[in-house]
Amino acid sequence: MKNYRELANCIRFLSIDAVQRAKSGHPGMPMGMADIATVLFKDYINFNPSDPEWSFRDRFVLSNGHGSMLLYSLLYLTGYKKMTLDQIKNFRQLGSITAGHPEYEPEAGIEITTGPLGQGIANAVGMALAQKNLAAKLKLKFCPKVYVFCGDGCLQEGISQEAISLAGHLQLDNLVLIYDNNKISIDGSTDLSFSDNTNLRFKSVNWDVSNGDGHDFTSIKKNLDKTLKSKRPILLNFKTTIGFGSPNKSSKASSHGSPLGDEEIAKTREQLNWYYDDFMIPKSLLKDWGLSHKRCMSFYNLSKKHESKIKLFKSKNDLTKLFSKIKKDVIKITDKQATRKSSEVIIDYLSKSESIIGGSADLTGSNLTKGKSMSIIDKKNLGGQYIHFGVREHGMAGIMNGVASTNFFKIFSGTFLSFADYMKPSLRLAALMKIDPILVFTHDSIGLGEDGPTHQPIEQINMLRSIPNSYVFRPADLLETALCWEAAIKIKNGPSFLCLSRQNLPQISNSLVKIKYFKGAYIIEQNSKKNHITIIATGSEVSLAIETSNILLENKISSKIISMPSSSLFEKQSVSFQKNLLNSSTGEVFVIEAGSTMYWNKFTNKENIFGIDDFGSSAPANQVYKKFGLDPKIISKNIMKGMKKNK
Ligand SMILES: Cc1ncc(C[n+]2csc(CCOP(=O)(O)OP(=O)(O)O)c2C)c(N)n1
Ligand SMILES: [Mg+2]
Missing domain, CATH: 3.40.50.920 (Rossmann fold)
Structure with a gap:
């Protein structure tokens, strides 16, 4: 067995020291998950710190984002240039990339913004789906994986169920969820509020499940080996100890969210035989960590040859080029039309390009989001273009963020505007990350009529307008709808919300066809x-x-x-x-x-x-x-x- 424990202790003490210096943060989770993270990065995950945005990398998502120091330590130790020791020392300080919770920065190896619990699981489903979709469209013989860490909190959140249920249905075999089963959250033991049989829960939604001891390296390896052969998404349920190594705070909620304190840190150093100064990593261990990606280089070099295929795919499928024809065509239509129908007309044009993926949360016929030529994404056709998300609005928005974060495709979805509230946490994160999903929200006012006040949005448009860095659209007719879609397709730095009518509207904006801007x-x-x-x-x-x-x-x-x-x-x-x-x-x-x-x-x-x-x-x-x-x-x-x- 390699010197995994010593390598893991590098993560533990960088985390302990950074949290102590910042006088705030969460040491317990990095201490508990360090052993698993070490084996994962040493022996399994495909990554290359000198090319962090390599398209065919495996992705690592820290859904339990409060343990951000685990991620920052890993990125520093494995050699991501942007993640310097100074960044670690400036944990949680103004201007650093080491924010309290991880903030999307692919160049530094931070694949997605996490912190609001549960989101990362949905994001990871989106990433896994995007990778499968791309692999199918490019006819690749390989498909990268997504490894997600999550805690008790993520699994208690409702969004996790929506996301894992769809992942199981689609049989995303490139998705690995690693559960930090420490039975502790902020209020104390999870016995206070959580008696799920988590394994049965995952089995019931068609996942593989495996159990392990998160501090026994043989067990960790045995479990991670299973992910290489699994034909379904897989849950690795690891028993772990929060605050591992701390004599008085391990297994206790007190290690969750505050610095250990000087005295306890000294005792932890003793218990783990770590006699180095604060932030000091011995040269030999740093070197060992720095060599971790070497085992990935042959795959890196092989897969890199396919990178040009993505460029070609994107230029062949450039959506923005379609709009001059669209605008010329739609100006000829003079009949009254609901803007949801107008949007369908545009989607029909756009869906001829393979670089757009759409879907709806079980309202396809009402949202009118399916282009005629779009084939349905299912477990036998993961390279399709249309996702039946099921009635899972929050999961849908989180999954879309995962897809959008990869930059492979433009993704759009549909539901009623009144249900935008169900998706709000993910919409906010899309705006925070400056990623570009397009949300089609139909039935955008009392104009939907008889379904009544539950379905008639009132405050939702302004809720959307109040999200910084997002783009709200509410077109009046077909031509305006085309312009709004065009703007949304071009926007790369925030989510777009298209609010569309159920009721028919007259065509009134004909003069717009000539406008340039x-x-x-x-x-x-x-x-x-x-x-x-x-x-x-x-x-x-x-x-x-x-x-x-x-x-x-x-x-x-x-x-x-x-x-x-x-x-x-x-x-x-x-x-x-x-x-x-x-x-x-x-x-x-x-x-x-x-x-x-x-x-x-x-x-x-x-x-x-x-x-x-x-x-x-x-x-x-x-x-x-x-x-x-x-x-x-x-x-x-x-x-x-x-x-x-x-x-
Ligand atoms: C949506 C959401 N609700 C609440 C919180 C605040 N919060 C952060 S960590 C945490 C406890 C999570 O417990 P667990 O996932 O078991 O983490 P552990 O203590 O084991 O590290 C809570 C409630 C949050 N970050 N996100
Ligand atoms: Mg926990």
Whole structure:
């Protein structure tokens, strides 16, 4: 047996020392998982620190992200250039890449942002799926693996069930979940709240399961060997000791989330025979760690030859090139159409490119997310293009983040806008990581009608708008939908949310076909050069705003109507552009959007906003619109009343 324990102690003491120096952090998990991590990196995982973003690397995901020092120690020891000893010493400090929880930085070996428990498991399912999909599309004879560490907390989170259930269904045999079964979480023993039979749980969703002792190197190796032959996703359930090596804090929640303290650290050094200074790794051990990737080099060199295939695949399937034809074609369609249907028209064009993957959480026929030529991804066809995610919205969003993190494909999904709430934690992480999934959210307002207030989104659009670094779209018709899709496809640095109507809408934006730069908002109609007022509207309310303006004109009030299919893009324009677009002779700005009003307060006074700050109603759509005063007659009356008052 190699000197695994000594190598593992390097991880333990770097973690202990960094947490102590930062005066905060989680030493218990790295101490407990160091032995398994050592064997995994010494003997199994395929990686190359001098080419961290090599497409065919195995990926390592630390779903229990609070144990971030385990990852940083591994990356430093194995020789990732960006992960220096100074970074380790600056753990949790401003400007370091060694944040409290791992933050996506593939160049440094940090494959994904984790910390919100459970997410990493879903991300890993997405990565494993993306690797399988790519391998099939490039007709490769090999497929990289994804190794995930998770703790009790990750398995208690609901998202883990959604993700493992789909992974089992798809039989992703390149996915290895390594469970830190230490029976401790923050409140104490997991007996307080957790009596699952975890093995049975995984078996019931078609996983292989194997048990081991996380501190016995023979057992660790035996288990990791099984991952090489497994024909399904596999759970390695390792009994471990949190805070391993600490005489007074091991097996206790007290080692979870605070520094061990000088006295206990001294005792731990003694117990583990570690007589080196803080942050000091003996040369021989550092050298040993630094050679770990050598065993991967023949596979690296072999697989590297296929890297050009990815480049070729991407350029052959460039989605952005499709839009000039799309725009020319769709301008000819003049019939009324729901924007979800318009989106389907665009998806049909896009799906001819193999570099887009889509899906829906069991609402394919409602979201209209499946392009005609898309083949279904299942265990016999992992190279397909369309994923039936099942009713698993949160899992879907987490899985999409995993796919998007690989940069192999553009991924989009579908569900109802009201269920965006089910996905919020993953949407936030996509924005934080600046990765680019596209979320199609149909049934975007009370306009969905009879399904009633449970399904009628009110505050969701503004919830999405409030996520920093994300892009919200709400087009008014087919051409705007094409422009929004085009923008979403081009965006590489954040998630895009396409909010689309269930109900039919007229085609009103014909003039847009010639525009070169889509700035998120534009004048869709104006009665005269000198307009008295400006009306901003989005999506289904743009045609309502036009009807309103016609009534106002009969009453000698001329207006300029701004369609704002993307408030996010509009807000990125210069202040002068924004001001010019919105100005009017009276300076009055009105807004119509069938959703909560809070976002619009920055554009105008509360009484000038026609929206909904209450839950909707179950009734035919036109009646619900009337009930909330979203009717051209009512709005025009209110505008005129307000203007008189302000005179
Ligand atoms: C979604 C979410 N909820 C709560 C937390 C706070 N939290 C961090 S670690 C932890 C306990 C996790 O226990 P376990 O996974 O067993 O970790 P261990 O103590 O064994 O390292 C909790 C509740 C979190 N990070 N994410
Ligand atoms: Mg635990």
